[in-house]
Amino acid sequence: MSARLSTIFVVLGILIGLFFAAQFRTGIPIDGTYPADQYQARQNLIKDFLDEQGILRNQIANLNGQIDEQQKKNQALLSRTKLSYLNELKSAAGLTSIKGRGIEIQLSDSPGANRESTGVIPEALVQAADLRDIINLLRTGNASAIAINNQRILPTTHISAVGNSILVNNFYVAPPFSITAVADEDFLYARLNDITTLVDLKKRATQYLMPFTLTLRTHISLSPYNGDFRLKYVIARP
Amino acid sequence: MAISASNMLLHDLNTGRNKMIFATSLILGIFLVVQSRSFIGVTIVNTRDSASNMFRELQVLRDTNKSLTDEIGSLENVLAKSKDSSLILKALEDEIHKFNVITGGLPVYGPGIKVSAPVTTEVASLVDLVNELFNSGAEAVSINGVRLTGNSFGLDGIPSGQILLKGNILTTPYVLMAIGDSTTMENTLRQVGGFLRRYEKKHPGKTLKIEKKDRIDMEKAE
Numbered sequence: 001m002s003a004r005l006s007t008i009f010v011v012l013g014i015l016i017g018l019f020f021a022a023q024f025r026t027g028i029p030i031d032g033t034y035p036a037d038q039y040q041a042r043q044n045l046i047k048d049f050l051d052e053q054g055i056l057r058n059q060i061a062n063l064n065g066q067i068d069e070q071q072k073k074n075q076a077l078l079s080r081t082k083l084s085y086l087n088e089l090k091s092a093a094g095l096t097s098i099k100g101r102g103i104e105i106q107l108s109d110s111p112g113a114n115r116e117s118t119g120v121i122p123e124a125l126v127q128a129a130d131l132r133d134i135i136n137l138l139r140t141g142n143a144s145a146i147a148i149n150n151q152r153i154l155p156t157t158h159i160s161a162v163g164n165s166i167l168v169n170n171f172y173v174a175p176p177f178s179i180t181a182v183a184d185e186d187f188l189y190a191r192l193n194d195i196t197t198l199v200d201l202k203k204r205a206t207q208y209l210m211p212f213t214l215t216l217r218t219h220i221s222l223s224p225y226n227g228d229f230r231l232k233y234v235i236a237r238p
Numbered sequence: 239m240a241i242s243a244s245n246m247l248l249h250d251l252n253t254g255r256n257k258m259i260f261a262t263s264l265i266l267g268i269f270l271v272v273q274s275r276s277f278i279g280v281t282i283v284n285t286r287d288s289a290s291n292m293f294r295e296l297q298v299l300r301d302t303n304k305s306l307t308d309e310i311g312s313l314e315n316v317l318a319k320s321k322d323s324s325l326i327l328k329a330l331e332d333e334i335h336k337f338n339v340i341t342g343g344l345p346v347y348g349p350g351i352k353v354s355a356p357v358t359t360e361v362a363s364l365v366d367l368v369n370e371l372f373n374s375g376a377e378a379v380s381i382n383g384v385r386l387t388g389n390s391f392g393l394d395g396i397p398s399g400q401i402l403l404k405g406n407i408l409t410t411p412y413v414l415m416a417i418g419d420s421t422t423m424e425n426t427l428r429q430v431g432g433f434l435r436r437y438e439k440k441h442p443g444k445t446l447k448i449e450k451k452d453r454i455d456m457e458k459a460e
Binding site: 090138233 | 258259262263265266269270286287294295296298299300301302303305306307308309310313314316317320321323326327330331333334335336337338339340341342343344345346347348349350361362365366369370372373375376377378386387388389390391392393394402417418419455
């Protein structure tokens with residue numbers, strides 16, 4: 001009897017040991033195994049690219065403004081109907097600022113979670129997928145314009161993760177995230193509060209104390225898009 | 239008989255050794271639950287985005303800046319035409335044409351890929367797939383013939399398990415068409431750690447059918 005019990009305890013002990021080992025080895029991805037000097041070089045390169053990006057985006061905003069001004073000056077020579085139509089199209093393409101009632105969603109990483117840290121728990125960070133899910137939900141509510149940290153969301157916008165960084169339209173966005181939408185705010189408020197929506201995000205926000213708030217706004221102002229448009233392969237059919 | 243069995247169990251629990259076995263089994267059960275939950279948690283987060291790659295990060299930034307520089311060249315050209323009295327009208331018409339294409343006001347065509355996703359594909363995967371197509375350079379995308387333009391193309395799951403897009407229930411398989419560089423788009427979807435691998439991992443036994451097309455036609459947006 002004693003031998004049998006000992007065997008049972010040995011087997012149980014091994015099993016517990018295995019579970020301990022599996023638990024501690026569960027794949028929390030390590031993102032920063034490269035040496036410190038490579039990391040520093042990468043940070044410097046990224047900073048250079050981002051500085052350049054800021055300059056280029058300002059230039060685009062300025063040029064769009066100059067074109068609008070020039071077209072206004074040309075009003076006498078152009079069809080007013082066509083000019084008005086172009087302005088409508090530009091507005092639909094996200095090239096004009098938009099104001100109106102709407103909703104603001106504020107979302108951030110768990111307090112104390114450092115995106116640059118090698119040991120950070122991914123679930124405690126806002127993921128690109130979380131932002132995609134929120135944008136998708138806002139679109140189901142027919143939002144007329146959406147932005148993340150003042151970066152306008154277009155139909156072609158992609159929100160991707162590169163490591164622990166998040167890119168919107170290939171532009172860096174960092175927490176805290178402010179997602180604003182000009183829309184029917186009551187409908188969207190109800191949708192966002194619905195327990196069947198954003199289930200994973202809401203669960204993680206509770207578990208990791210991630211700030212996640214919704215605010216109805218009577219006045220939201222979204223800046224125009226100041227990036228590029230890709231039209232290399234798509235051709236209008238006659 | 240049942241009373242006798244429960245009495246035996248109570249008697250057994252009263253012995254010190256059996257108490258230890260019971261406590262150990264309980265701890266083991268707790269570890270099992272914790273372990274399975276931690277696996278599920280990590281899977282949910284990690285299966286929806288590609289793994290870290292610092293070279294990819296730098297490449298994206300470099301390509302973006304090149305694209306922005308090209309856009310500046312294009313805008314400078316529009317501005318120059320708008321200042322030239324002989325080209326003012328042409329500049330306006332070119333602009334109208336360009337933004338009509340962008341906003342879906344005209345039917346379009348071009349090379350691209352067709353992706354068919356099986357019935358088991360859920361909203362999150364479709365959202366991620368559309369995102370991946372635009373991320374790999376798609377210039378126009380449609381789902382089951384509905385062109386994705388404006389900001390009203392949210393995908394919505396309904397209780398029956400079906401997916402709603404712009405008020406229409408989508409039939410399966412879901413067929414996504416994307417106009418753009420077909421090789422880049424296909425390679426991006428198929429790359430190691432890319433969308434296709436993540437999809438297959440998330441939906442065991444299921445896959446996406448990806449076909450390159452020389453010409454894809456899309457109607458203007460409704």
